[in-house]
Amino acid sequence: MNNRFGRFAVITIVIVLISGIFIQHISADNGAPFKDINNSYAKNEIIDLYHRNILTGTSATSFSPTKSITRAEFITVLDRLLKLDKAVSPVSPYTDVAQKAWYYGWIQAAVQLELANGTSATTFAPVKAVTRQEAAIWVTKALMQTNHTSALTSFDDRKEIASWARSAVATVNDLGLMKGDNRKNFRPADPITRQETAVLIDRVLQNESWAAELEDEPEDHIVIGWQYAQTTAQYENTVLKSNVNTLSPRWYYVAKSGAVTDSTDASLITWAKKNNKKIWAMVGNRSDQEATHQILSSATTRNTAVNQLGALVSKYRLDGLNIDFENVAADDRAYLTSFITLLAEKMHALNATLSIDVSPDLGTDWTDAFDYAALGKQVNYMVMMGYDEHYDGSKLPGPNASIPFDQHAVDTVLKVVPSHKVILALPLYNRDWTLNQNGTVSSSKYISLSEQNQIISNNGMKPVWNESLGQYVANYSKQSIKHTIWIEDGRSLIAKYHLSIKTNLAGIAYWYIGGESADIWPSLSNAEKFYDYTF
Template sequence: MATAAAVFAAGLLAQGTSADNRLPFHDISNSYARNEIIDLYNKKIIAGTSASSFSPTRSMTRAEFITAMDRLLKLEPVASPVSPYADVAKNAWYYGWIQAAVQLELASGTSATTFAPAKPVTRQEAAVMLAKALKQTGNAAANVITYKDKGQIADWAIPSVAAVHALGLMKGDRSGTFRPTDPMTRQEAASLLARVLKQDGWEAELKAKPNERIAMGWQYGQTTAQYKSTIVKSNVNTLSPRWYFVGSTGAVSDSTDAALVAWANNNGKKIWAMVGNRSDQEATHQLLSSSLARTTAVTQLAARVSQYGIDGLNIDFENVAPADRSAFTKFITQLAAKLHAMGKVLSVDVSPDLGTDWTEAFDYAELGKQADYMVLMGYDEHYGGSLYPGPNASLPYVQKAVKTILKSVSGKKVILALPFYNRDWSLKANGTAASSAFVTLTEQNRLLGSYSLKPKWDASLGQYVVSYSKQSIKHMIWIEDGRSLIAKYNLAVKHGLAGVAYWYIGGESPDIWTSMRNAAKYYDYSFKK
């Protein structure tokens, strides 16, 4: 269907090309779904198969159905460089639409490597896709199905068919059959999607703006101009530039860019300036163990906040000795009191609690009482010094980290930090790590392209995994992309966290922001009855 492809690629067809001036297409006047077709066309949800034809009785392809469903959900097509499907070409008009649905787990292929985009969508496939999209898969019992051909419905489709039947979205024919394996016609699809918009409150929900959550982005390795340029393209509403470092005496180095403060104010962004310790354990010990040094640091940091009119601070102390646990809490307590008296925000970065010395200095419960927000750095599951190669931030690792911190800190105070970087692992013959190279997501994607790699999705990890050889050395990458980041973002939504943060701005590929906008929009839908 080359003509249909061209139509979908262009979006919607120009008005006024119909032989009937009252209709957008010349071939829908006798269709039982004429009004629904017109309405969905005007709402930019469906398009025709040519400039003047809709082809109402033609079968709708899987790609066409996914596209219409995405548009119904107000999603954007995603130009992700990572796809498991060999039959979904990156230059195909439907590539971004399929990616958007797959990343949100709304659609899957006909196999691990094929999607069959041009294959007609069957009625039971459409039921499954729509029930997933509308979050209705667990809302109906199979015994509500009374169709004469119930036995022909695949086991994997029965819960979804029951759900859409209970909602009145899909109906059988006059003979009482569902025809599960029959292709869905384009007019049937129009009727189906139109019924979704007629559900009480659903269309209003689809039009509503997503809930406002914190989306913090750290500045690192970018000039102010580069940082601002990237922020404009993102969903980040809270900036965290690396402006301050505290030394052993409490003296604070100052790299504040007043121009960025003004720009943030003019563009509705908050600034929580980052405060670091340069990962210097001894200097940090001297700072924390001295009442005078702590007071000096608190006084100077508060002065910077007041002088430049910034909204708060983000404390990023790493490599703090376990023995300084109590002293670190005292420092945060003193700083929180000072900032709160000024009406300012204090956030504290903490690593996942692995029961090791690296995280022993973070008293989650006590820090959570003092700080406004705890930023959980959900990465470095495997790091440069790891003996074995592995993912930077697998979904189970992040799930465990979130559940652990929520035992001590309210979810309303937790911000989940997501990685915009990864590692390319070189392996020894025995499977251990020979080395690993730090890569941004852009660099990771360049590697995938240069070696024409075909990643495989590992649902247990929530990531694509790929291997390749270079100079007879085996390499492995546990990929971070829109799909893996969305899976982790969903944790923030499900657990009612305050928001997310990104380390670091500039490490992402441009498609990531489309993926995150889709997630922010879709996960706020409830579709409650």
Template sequence: MKKYILSLCLLLSFTALLSPAQTSAAQAPGSTAFHDISASFAKEAINRLAKRSIVSGDGTGAFLPRNPVTRAEFVTMVARMLRMEPVQNDLPAFRDVSKSAWYYGWIHAALNLSIVEGNGYRFYPNDPITRQEAAVIVIRAMKQSGVNYTNTAAIYADSASIAQWAWNAVSQATGTGWLQGSKGQFRPQDAITREETAALLDRILQTGNVKSRIDSQTPVNIHMGWLYNGTANQYISYAKRAGLNVLVPRWFYMESNGKVSDSTDIELLNWAHNNGRQVWAMVGNCGNDEGTHQVLSSAPIRKSVIDRITANVARYRLDGINIDFENVMPSDRQNLTTFITQLSIELKRLGAKLSIDVSPDLNTDWTAAFDYASLGRQVDYMVLMSYDQHWGGSPIAGSVSSLPWSESALNKLLTQVPAKKSIIAYPLYTRDWRIASSVSSQDITLVEQGHRTRLKRASLSWNADVGQYEAAYRNNGIQHRIWTEDARSLSWKHLMAARYQIAGYAYWYPGAETTDVWQSIYNAERYASYSFGI
């Protein structure tokens, strides 16, 4: 029992309504034909929630108002209230939440947004949820954890029975009027019933601007992705799946003599034009520092490259250009700024956008050529490539993109470039580190990541400090570690970046991900847009 209570304190994760598997077409969410709620104090609340597809019955026309609610059911109801969608996380968080269970996607949707928390062990999905647990989950879901109602819970005669970890949440839920006691008691350890849950969630929806915010449209941000390792048809499929509104095909490469190679795919271009996607074709330098120096340091060659780029923009009716220059010499700092300034002038004449990819400013030679502030004044968007914290040849094993490292890089960029011009790029890959007498790594896609963790029966442990699972396994006696990137870690990254109100997000590279990440990202962006006035 102590172990179970400890798990509750650690997880603080909770659960309302009967499972979708138990719901017939006649009693699907949205139906209000319940024959057993006429005497319920929550009758009107139940009907309102049913119309919003938040609650359902048992398939026979019954709502069962006095039945207890399980933890999985409560999470599902809260997620539906917030208009989230279930997410089939490729990496499961809990040993007792089966991927085949109807509630798997709902629990992980809430987990990805930190509405529930877990340490990778157990969730107890079919156990009844207590009233104090329900208080914690709704306060967290409604972003009220920092609001101070410290002593409100003391009004209850049984306040001594309220767990310390739930005290503030019970106080807040009482202070807002969402949860009410009975005969002076809160009954913190009693299971919350279905009618009590309906009343609770209905009160939340009737508070302040909650309902209008939840019913509002999700803001449209830039979602861009580079074409890599795939055909045009595959990229189109990825773009549809990911909801990309900006495509970045790697079509143009600058040569030291001023020429620009052209690999434009007309099929992809036409599809984008016909389907409302913008095309910002990438211009790369193949990491050739000497060749890049020859171009940037010569005014005639710079002009030749710019002329060829703008000619392609006009010829193909491109919406923009994405500059991706890597391994630029520090001595070319002013030359690079001059090149971007001149290119910006020409692209503005054509009505095309200019973006440039940059690595985090770590005060190294790798980024010394990039004058972030000056470049930021010239481009429409600056894309921060927040990955390779621990690069392929790093002597130390570690994350490709930990949450604090990514946020630190974004913070530094925003001191020099406005948020409205800033886009943050996230990795859809990671590295499998081989840790022996020396450290080596292999780049792997998120698809391969899931395959390996299952095949090798890797242990998974969530590290909240980095915002990632750490997977560990042994192969032929050698220790392996993976700092994973998945639906949960990417949700955390999007929630973080959304606080800064940046212009959008980019991904390297579509096609490497598991499909669940896109639903998790959609949920994260929608949830981040909610600003409740309570």
């Protein structure tokens, strides 16, 4: 090719490409995406929100600006504003929200975060128009502006505003988000139109601090994922789908002699470093009380275990250890503290993290060995195992991890251990309770969340949300025998995650990776985003 011709051809192509990009950019910015918004007072807002993927039309070419917006459409707009993902949980209390409906995941996302409620315990009314006072409530919840106490003095029709909406209406008015008409009426029971919705959302984004919040990445918290019943490859694959940033594989067990078995998988260490994950390898006692007594009660065996664990941390360059000693005798309380004190000194010298798993203090000998205050001074983190509220052997059925149970566990440990050292462990498993005729337990079956969801589906169970427990409850019968499940799902786990945020804990942990159903991670990702906002 002639060089002059080649240079000319290249220059011509570049000019054409640049011109094409410029023309396309101008068209995208100035051209209206819908044919019916030219006369709308919200034209600019509609175009902007369309390009932000917050608002869509009623068809490919129509926006229908004066049409009322439905409850499903409005909640979808709020979800997109908050950068939430659809939550596809198979557990829903609403009989009128089909799982195949386009809005199912958007409604679930809002309901799981307590941003929206149904019109009853079993109905959401997704295609019903949103009233202006309902919109006010949902917006104040989305923006966490629920503490305003302004009086409603500016609207002539204030007496028509429902008692349950007065605070929200006052709030959105004070914030300049929703105003009355020219006659100073708020029109609380009127449906909010699609163009009114566009103006409302645009006003939210005009608030610079709120807009900045929506663009920020969530703050990092510790998220531990314990490995159990999965191969290394399976574990890695699941972790990549999750929000887990700290791996805890079951690699080490301490024998009664103090010797530590080494099951380290070096490939996981390599993978963790490549994927920016930390490893706090788990150290167990196989729940053997007698062997644990021999380990802890002898200075010689304590030193043997500590030295071997230190050598393993050095050899594999581990980030830390997670001590999981269970079924420790109450009489070994001081010995356990001595062991952890010695191990903490070793870990700190190696610049490694030391964490210990503890059970909730229910006044039983199961937890007497854990001196929260003394252990809290030695370890970097104390992991509160917030589950097994009811367990195999319980005489009465009940939830695995209700909110009151976890709240009590956290409150108790926070009396003696600072919040920045506490991690709350959440369950990715559950129990299916088989009941006697008098309601007592006949037996219980340990189930993963996927197995739980299959049981719910197979038996057509109708979950009912229990606000005080923070869980759905559902029953079914098999061969005339009653079964009950206190369900763990995205909504219940988010409620416990929110507890960790409200109490300023260092993070959360999951027992166990692989026990979850596929819908759990998007739900928890939504919680991470939403509860990180500080509007």
